[in-house]
Amino acid sequence: MRARSGGLAPPPAPPEGLFHRFPCFTLLASRGPMGYTARMNLITRTEELAEVCARLGSAEFVAVDTEFMREQTFWPRLCLIQMAGGGTEALVDSLRPGMDLTPFFELMVNERVLKVFHSARQDVEIVHHLARVIPHPIFDTQVAAMVCGFGEAVSYSMLVKRLLNRNLDKTSRFTDWSRRPLSERQLTYALGDVLYLRDLYPKLRSQLDKSERASWLNEEMGVLTDPATYELHPEQAWRRLKMRVKTPKALAVLIELAAWREREAQAQDVPRSRILKDEALYDIASQAPRTVDDLGSLRTLHNGFARSMRGRAVLDAVSRGLERDPQSIPPIECGEPMPPEAQAVVDLLRVLLKATAGKHGVAPKLIATSEELEEIARSDDEEVPVLRGWRRKLFGDDALALKRGELSLAIEGGAVAVRPTKSEPA
Template sequence: MIETTKALEEACSTLAKSDFITIDTEFLRESTFWPELCLIQMASPDLEVIVDPLAKGIDLKPFFELMANPSVTKAFHAARQDIEIIFHLGDLIPHPIFDTQVAAMVCGFGDSVSYDQLVQKIKGVHIDKSSRFTDWSRRPLTEKQLDYALADVTHLRDIYITLRDELEREGRASWLKEEMAILESRNTYDLAPENAWQRLKMRLRKPQELAVVKYVAAWREREARSRNVPRSRVLKDDAIFEIGQQQPKDTEALGRLRTIPRGWERSSSGSAIVEAVNEALALPKEEMPRLPRHTPTPDGAQAAVELLKVLLRLTSERHGVAAKMIANSDDLDRIASEGENAEVPAMQGWRRELFGNSALKLISGGMALRFADKKVETVEF
């Protein structure tokens, strides 16, 4: 393993001469808010390296400079968590990037295909998974563990080349660029505490309740980050919802809630939550958050959704693109209800060309589905 800054500089200098590199990370985050980076694996056509970010005195600056190098494409598989780590530690987003999981969906390998599956389908190789649950923070790592870690980037070279060439051959490289723009956006990773409530599976709807949930969730987010512990260790989601519903204005009222441990209301955290509740309740009504109003489903819309599901499957099979990549169930519901006015990904960019325009024709009567020769097909009028 690379354990010194000088060795890392030399490796990154060599890797930077390639048009592309493959990259993967191993990390732990069971007991922390921020993932703990334990290993970095990188490979170009000519070099394979493993970096130990836990090595004493190592400076990862050469690695971050490589991640920012616009001349080198960084190929990941399921890139989001790897990029989140790089963003947190280096305050940058790797660019340009190529996510082989997304590319595989565009190329028809199915929904959210795993790395193991791609290696098997493209290279015909079965990966030994026995080291999958390694504690990557422990040292020393065995040769078997290091071989397993390195395989995550060595096979990825062939997968990247295969998918890149397939996208170019099918004229779909621009489709992937649209998806990579989302992964390369700082907004994907730099989530403001004030927006933390939007990640919760909301059970409440009243503006006053939502305001309390928003303020308490923001406090929890800041607390979890500052202490570097999982959100649930600060306050569980169920407690946030009960606080939003009951709106305790003092510590005594907070202590009566079922989800609050006995005595916890007398802590500094209890006082901070009560303060957050009172701040939320002091908001003018017009500034309190609101959930989007649910548009009543028009008569016949559910039947239209069922037809759109069939059309989506036909489109997926015909063009060799994973259905999940084209549209999701919410897209179909909104297209059936709102038609041309549906502001969903399936009605934008390449998805509209592939599916959205046909979906509009189907629900407006300009297209039909029929069963002929033991298969379903579309008929345009």
């Protein structure tokens, strides 16, 4: 393993013959006490990938990052894989013709090796989509940083600056990673990202162990490694939409339309909006057109859509929605304002949340969202995340006790204090 403090040892030389068939040059990622040099090895053959993954398979952990494109597709298109750990660094050209990523996927499910990501969800989603496996075990540096008190949704560049005292060059972040050949600037950026990630892990691990909050992180990693997190069910696609319809009939049509669009987008591997924009979904759901002429009169659809194959599919979806069993239609979210007494409870819960977050040095949103506070104010029985696991111990139980009048809030020394409510004498 690399040294964890002071100067970092240079990586060992690759085995004889390894990487000899593709370009290899030196990246000076930084200078000074934390400086290091690394060989930029661009892997273009399956056998080379297998050799590298075999070496990484004996490491304690491997830092993993990916570069992908999805602006023009439904599924993310994996363009480059970056890995670093145990004295080995490598970039993998996942778009190279004939490249078989099986060795990489096998490494991702190797239980002896911890996989370190930053903001892991999209990286895990890519692996799950391509290989139907979930990387495990994993460590997400973004979540770990929040648990350690670095704030909510802490950025990678800020972590690198605070923990490694380095400034990231992000100029290549939004370049086209699908174009070949990749430039030296792109490769330098990509390798730098994963090398910093490798060096962030021991520092965050140390802080996490000192905080005695490893169980918090384990619960969050449980969500990230649950296959259900990445399953896309077309019949649930309507829940992703932000606007709301006003009648059960419109909701039934919207459910069928959103499911149809989801299936089409997945099958054709195009963004949902390429099939039908959200505004058109709501327009169709509200109007429930039954004929081609009715559909053609909607302003949100382009000329000719109603008589196209998609137009006919939309009319079929409308018919399915109108024929749905009323018992199968979820209740409409009325959006009515909370009653004053419930809103007062929410206000008190917000104060308690800020006090709890401040006491433990974590971001309030890591503990609970505004929506969860509202659900607690409305009912004790809501199955909300804040009433489960470490969040319940940290905040949920106190939130319920405050709602029941068993706790009170006071100002002591300029800060909010939480105190048990004194019982009235008999």
